[in-house]
Amino acid sequence: MxxxxxxxxxxxxxxxxxxxxxxxxxxxxxxxxxxxxxxxxxxxxxxxxxxxxxxxxxxxxxxxxxxxxxxxxxxxxxxxxxxxxxxxxxxxxxxxxxxxxxxxxxxxxxxxxxxxxxxxxxxxxxxxxxxxxxxxxxxxxxxxxxxxxxxxxxxxxxxxxxxxxxxxxxxxxxxxxxxxxxxxxxxxxxxxxxxxxxxxxxxxxxxxxxxxxxxxxxxxxxxxxxxxxxxxxxxxxxxxxxxxxxxxQETPRLPLRSEPTIVLGEQPTEPYAGWLLVVDDDRRPVGWVEPHRIGTRTVSTGDLHRGGTVATEHGSLRAALDAALSSPSGRGVIVDASGSLCGTVEAHEVLTAIEGTRRPERRGSPA
Amino acid sequence: MTWLADNWRTVLDLALSHLYLAGIPLVVGLLVSLPLGWAAKRWSRSYPALITTTGLLYTIPSLALFVLMPGVLGTKILDPVNVVVAMTVYTVALLVRTVADGLRAVPDHIEQAATAMGYRGLRRLLGVELPLAVPVIAAGLRVAAVSNVSIVSVASLLGVSQLGDLLVDGYNRVIWGELVTGILACVTLALLLDLVIVTGSRVLTPWLRVQGGRA
Structure with a gap:
């Protein structure tokens, strides 16, 4: 001391x-x-x-x-x-x-x-x-x-x-x-x-x-x-x-939805409107892609939109909210401790979770 | 050239004593300058006084200093020690400032890190400050080496032999070969000492030769 x-x-x-x-x-x-x-x-x-x-x-x-x-x-x-x-x-x-x-x-x-x-x-x-x-x-x-x-x-x-x-x-x-x-x-x-x-x-x-x-x-x-x-x-x-x-604030249980994905290096099988999440062989998210822009080509790393951040399942609410806000699709990517995909969550769902966690703060002393 | 061929043994002997008379003061002068330079850095108020006083020593004409020495030291007029001590005085005159400036150039954040690690006294000087001051001190030493080689030749006028004898004798008897040999031998000796100092400095500062290395 x-x-x-x-x-x-x-x-x-x-x-x-x-x-x-x-x-x-x-x-x-x-x-x-x-x-x-x-x-x-x-x-x-x-x-x-x-x-x-x-x-x-x-x-x-x-x-x-x-x-x-x-x-x-x-x-x-x-x-x-x-x-x-x-x-x-x-x-x-x-x-x-x-x-x-x-x-x-x-x-x-x-x-x-x-x-x-x-x-x-x-x-x-x-x-x-x-x-x-x-x-x-x-x-x-x-x-x-x-x-x-x-x-x-x-x-x-x-x-x-x-x-x-x-x-x-x-x-x-x-x-x-x-x-x-x-x-x-x-x-x-x-x-x-x-x-x-x-x-x-x-x-x-x-x-x-x-x-x-x-x-x-x-x-x-x-x-x-x-x-x-x-x-x-x-x-x-x-x-x-x-x-x-x-x-x-640790993230409480969020209402995760399952997210359709495509594996890097494969080609889209069916027409898909909007953003599609790309994962690697271990189901770790690597970025987002708009299928209509690549047509029937395979997805390569050059096609990826990497703007979205990724939050971990039991991480902070700040990370979860940031993942939702930064994602081009509006769906924030949540992964588990090993980095593989758990699901996605939207910003309003994170906000609802924040409202639900309002509780008395830890104490500190003003000088 | 024929002159040199006929007299190379003499020239070699004179060169060796020239090296001795110029080189020993260089080493002793450095050893004397280290504590003085350190003191000038340690007590910043003493810096101007120490630097000015030692610097002024360099302005004493060499002939006068050589002649004064027997009176100060109680030696005989022909004793080579007179020359060695006088040359040491000149070396100190040149090196105190160099040592002080070299030590002062150690970056502040390194000094502070050393303090915070608990370095102090002699260990701090030898372990941190001096190694980092080597490039600056070596630069000063090179100047002193050349200066010593040149000034020592004046000692011929007192009868202490070295390469200066060739200059005096060659001039008096108008022997061009001897005169040129004397000049070339002095230059060679100066270059040789310079090479030794540069090499020594390089060996002592391996970190400056790595990519991106700096003092």
Missing amino acids: IRFDAVTKQFPGGTVAVEDLSLTAPTGRITVLVGPSGCGKTTSLRMVNRMIQPTRGSITLDGQDTSRMNEAQLRRGMGYVIQHGGLFPHRTVLDNIGTVPRLLGWDRTRIRARSNELLERVGLAPELGERYPAQLSGGQQQRVGVARALAADPPVMLMDEPFSAVDPVVREQLQDEFLRLQGELGKTILFVTHDIDEAIKLGDQVAVLRVGGRLAQVAEPAYLLAHPADDFVADFVGRDRGYRALQF
């Missing part, structure tokens, strides 16, 4: 970066600090490992005052990930990952084994281990950054906008894998971002900071979306917060 107790940071020159911040990041959970630039989120993060010293107040780690701990030891016990990974360009990927274990004096074979294990854990091929950071893509570098932070298995991870320098598709992958990893590891994580969507997706708890380093609200994401404490938070959380809140 990381606990900020009335922490203030005033820089020489008078700028107050953080003012009277009291906040608890519970053990084993992800706490996201989010806010516009100049809100002191990075400063707050760096006060935890004492890269910046607080002017007033205290920060405790599991009840121990960090200002009384040995600086280097404190840091080696905390994983730290920054934008672009902050990798050492002169070290190979494996040597980068082994940085903290080396500083801790582990023996060579143990460092080697641990580094290889982590390389695999963050989803990188073993042959990348001997490469230098410059030879990796941005997303791969970021994964190495996470692996390096995890190397000595620290209970605490500090992450400063780790995914903001990669493109949106890669970012989403990294976020998903980060959540999967956290599901296995259960670290106490303090995560800084300026992106409210990322905060809401990743945080067990989200702390919104305003310019000048004052805490505006801290709450679970769903509560934050439903009950912003003031106009600043409401503004920051954004316009479509009602829609986004749906991602925290």
